[in-house]
Amino acid sequence: GQNIDQPTEMTATEGAIVQINCTYQTSGFNGLFWYQQHAGEAPTFLSYNVLDGLEEKGRFSSFLSRSKGYSYLLLKELQMKDSASYLCAVSLDTDKLIFGTGTRLQVFP
Amino acid sequence: DAMVIQNPRYQVTQFGKPVTLSCSQTLNHNVMYWYQQKSSQAPKLLFHYYDKDFNNEADTPDNFQSRRPNTSFCFLDIRSPGLGDAAMYLCATSAAGGGTAKNIQYFGAGTRLSVL
Numbered sequence: 001g002q003n004i005d006q007p008t009e010m011t012a013t014e015g016a017i018v019q020i021n022c023t024y025q026t027s028g029f030n031g032l033f034w035y036q037q038h039a040g041e042a043p044t045f046l047s048y049n050v051l052d053g054l055e056e057k058g059r060f061s062s063f064l065s066r067s068k069g070y071s072y073l074l075l076k077e078l079q080m081k082d083s084a085s086y087l088c089a090v091s092l093d094t095d096k097l098i099f100g101t102g103t104r105l106q107v108f109p
Numbered sequence: 110d111a112m113v114i115q116n117p118r119y120q121v122t123q124f125g126k127p128v129t130l131s132c133s134q135t136l137n138h139n140v141m142y143w144y145q146q147k148s149s150q151a152p153k154l155l156f157h158y159y160d161k162d163f164n165n166e167a168d169t170p171d172n173f174q175s176r177r178p179n180t181s182f183c184f185l186d187i188r189s190p191g192l193g194d195a196a197m198y199l200c201a202t203s204a205a206g207g208g209t210a211k212n213i214q215y216f217g218a219g220t221r222l223s224v225l
Contacts, residue, residue, distance in 0.1 A: 004151075008149075031212075033213070040221075041218060041219075042216035043199070043216045087151070087152070091212060095164075095203070095212065097214060098154075099152045100151055101151045102151065
């Protein structure tokens with residue numbers, strides 16, 4: 001079967017840095033996505049990794065190690081608006097994603 | 110500008126009463142997906158269309174059907190909703206093919222279905 005694990009909840013302080021981990025065991029791998037989902041809203045795309053290493057995009061960075069089945073999303077200079085769920089998703093082929101249950105991040109002042 | 114539009118945002122139906130959720134897109138993407146997401150759970154893929162080709166997930170109940178009359182529109186029909194079908198239903202699109210694996214899915218805002 002397919003298995004994607006993320007912590008259920010995390011808390012952090014405004015201005016801090018937080019790292020959200022994701023581990024996966026899947027029958028195939030064609031890339032890993034991170035999505036942000038605010039309560040009651042649609043998931044929005046944050047990042048994509050298919051090769052090992054770090055991808056940086058402004059305050060957000062994402063890292064992938066395919067040999068370890070591991071990824072993390074790094075959020076810097078946290079803002080209150082970053083309070084949301086962060087979904088890790090693995091692409092098994094070019095058309096389908098398998099999602100983790102998401103990590104609910106709460107940012108406090 | 111909204112690119113993937115779902116209507117309605119909130120839908121209330123009665124136990125056993127058929128209901129249809131709609132999704133439209135302005136991205137001209139050839140793949141459209143329907144997901145079910147229950148509270149604090151991962152979005153679960155129900156089915157997807159690759160152009161007109163329908164792809165059902167093995168564990169999607171027969172109670173769920175879909176139609177895609179053209180590129181822009183896709184419908185989710187729940188023939189006899191049960192209490193367990195109360196959830197957020199998300200539509201997504203992507204431009205599959207072209208030899209790229211960076212197949213970003215763009216989501217609509219979702220329809221929250223309540224079953225009374």
